[in-house]
Amino acid sequence: MLTTVALASQILGLVATGVALAPTVLQAAGSVKNLLTEGRDPTTEEEAAIRSALDASEADFQAAQPGT
Amino acid sequence: MRFLPHPVVIRRLRSFIAPVVVLAMFAGALASCSKTDNGPSPRAVVLAGEKGLTVAQAVARPYLRLPTCTGANGPLCSTVALSTSIKQADREAYVALVVAQGAVDADPDAKSPLTNQAVQRAQTALSALTAIVASLPQK
DSSP states (O other): OHHHHHHHHHHHHHTTTTOOOOHHHHHHHHHHHHHHHSOOOOOHHHHHHHHHHHHHHHHHHHHOOTTO | OOOOOHHHHHHHHHHHHTHHHHHHHHHHHHHHHTTOTTSOOHHHHHHHHHHHHHHHHHHHHHHHTSOBOOSSSOSSSBOHHHHHHHHHHHHHHHHHHHHHHHHHHHOTTOOSHHHHHHHHHHHHHHHHHHHHHHTSOOO
């Protein structure tokens, strides 16, 4: 936990100049936060969507090549 | 091999450094939530981890796609060693999350210590990836 806080502080220092966050990243992070703070179990549809997106992203990530 | 002009590469690098803030904040929330009795269910925690890994991949992907450093194309390139580390950490986080997912499917209330261990391992693996992504070059 302490490491995470230290890491966040370090990164905040790096981006203090104000770089726009990618909307898709913000949206994804926001949905994660909602999932955790709402205190409810995710629906079957949410589970399927999240896992499908992760599986597709994982395949694309592992296949990523330099200069592409 | 394709070379990108410096301003473009710099923008690409900066664009994936910034979202790491969101990722790090998410990791902190995930860690704190999983330690409370009244927090989200283990299933929600694992799913949040899966979503978090997707975010981490989106942040790190541009680095993997930079031209490989040759010694002549300057600092705006990706090294084989770092790219390998990123992919390995990603793979470990992915596998750990799949294992945790299976554990909470079989034990939704996480009554078994093994389920909690699986969730904890997934969090640790995701944090390791986050740390590497946060260390990527900024310029």
